[in-house]
Amino acid sequence: MKMQNGFPIVAGLVIFIGLLCAPFVMGKVVTHEYKAPEIKMPVGEKECIESKEFMREQHMQLLNQWRDWALRDGKRTYTNHAGKEFTISLQNTCMKCHNNKADFCDKCHTDAGVSPYCWDCHVQPEGLK
Amino acid sequence: MKKNRRAFIKLAALAAAGLAVAPKAMASGSAAPVKVNATAVHAEHWAMVIDTTKLHTEEEIGKLAKICHSIHNVPSIEGKQEVKWLWSDEYGHTFPEQENPHLAEEVHHRAYALLCNHCEQPSCVRVCPTKATFKRPDGIVAMDYHRCIGCRYCMAACPYGSRSFNWGEPRKNLDLSKLNPEFPTRMRGVVEKCNFCVERLAVGKEPACVEASHGAIVFGDLSNPDSEIRKVLREKFTIRRKPSAGTEPSVYYII
Numbered sequence A: 001m002k003m004q005n006g007f008p009i010v011a012g013l014v015i016f017i018g019l020l021c022a023p024f025v026m027g028k029v030v031t032h033e034y035k036a037p038e039i040k041m042p043v044g045e046k047e048c049i050e051s052k053e054f055m056r057e058q059h060m061q062l063l064n065q066w067r068d069w070a071l072r073d074g075k076r077t078y079t080n081h082a083g084k085e086f087t088i089s090l091q092n093t094c095m096k097c098h099n100n101k102a103d104f105c106d107k108c109h110t111d112a113g114v115s116p117y118c119w120d121c122h123v124q125p126e127g128l129k
Numbered sequence B: 001m002k003k004n005r006r007a008f009i010k011l012a013a014l015a016a017a018g019l020a021v022a023p024k025a026m027a028s029g030s031a032a033p034v035k036v037n038a039t040a041v042h043a044e045h046w047a048m049v050i051d052t053t054k055l056h057t058e059e060e061i062g063k064l065a066k067i068c069h070s071i072h073n074v075p076s077i078e079g080k081q082e083v084k085w086l087w088s089d090e091y092g093h094t095f096p097e098q099e100n101p102h103l104a105e106e107v108h109h110r111a112y113a114l115l116c117n118h119c120e121q122p123s124c125v126r127v128c129p130t131k132a133t134f135k136r137p138d139g140i141v142a143m144d145y146h147r148c149i150g151c152r153y154c155m156a157a158c159p160y161g162s163r164s165f166n167w168g169e170p171r172k173n174l175d176l177s178k179l180n181p182e183f184p185t186r187m188r189g190v191v192e193k194c195n196f197c198v199e200r201l202a203v204g205k206e207p208a209c210v211e212a213s214h215g216a217i218v219f220g221d222l223s224n225p226d227s228e229i230r231k232v233l234r235e236k237f238t239i240r241r242k243p244s245a246g247t248e249p250s251v252y253y254i255i
Helices: A006-030 A052-071 A090-097 A101-112 B002-029 B058-071 B105-109 B123-127 B153-157 B208-212 B228-235
Strands: A077-079 A085-087 B046-051 B086-089 B112-115 B133-135 B141-143 B217-221 B251-254
Touching (some): B058 B112, B058 B208, B123 B153
Antiparallel strands (some): A077 A085, B086 B112, B133 B141
């Protein structure tokens, strides 16, 4: 069976599919791989309150739990997985070590397009301007 | 075949029983990760007695308010948008139901220190739709600013005007160089109030106004008959604000 106007139809389809896939092909060529930002770690301290992996993945859940524990339950001492105790406080425990919000918090948050509203109330270690 | 099925059902029942028990057994095995601070002071019911024979001038109360406001980063705004945790007012405004035309002149001329009453039946807690304001087991009526949606029902419900609303950005009215870095500020659109210095009680300190009052304010556990505050309440005549509101304030005034 012969296709009527076969050539233009097939050519059109090829062009259409080509255009459809172009962003993917171009994207692969042009963009480069995502690189995690280099954050500045605290100078004096080696260990955070939990392991590096735990903090990287779950610091937001932990902070959420911390705020409820401290504020609503009145329990302000946290015992980590290794059995060490810490005072529950974003401003007075976390930020005493991570004393540079711009170089620690903001770098990843800006990269990930996340803007937590912690700093609407909590005072950053650099102080407010 | 028959025997096999019986064995299987027995085993399945055993496994099901095990599944029902296991989560509880595992939960009890691990210790709770949080506890109360070792240095914290505890009470079943925190309360305050203000001796108005010792503390009754605007300057003295203003001094206490200044300390309170500076450690809690309370912005100072003039006029209707005022934010206050501790302030002073005259007798008629403080005890409107307990006034009589022949009251001692001197009592009328005193200034009275006012703050959140940390009521036993707090109307603000009852009306808060998000439970942003709540009563702690130790009697302190606290605010969770994270949950406040700024509806101001609590302000309408409070018979004492103890709550302030942040109409604007509170940081604009703060001296940013004199901020207390240990305590957060608030954001626009939340209600705030005195918190009986819960953050100080958690580290074993008395509320800031009590500490600065040189004995004119007594703070302690109302449920302990041997406490200092109960001794004062036994010995002196005290009144509370607006008894008809039925909120049972935890702040008492020696007249």
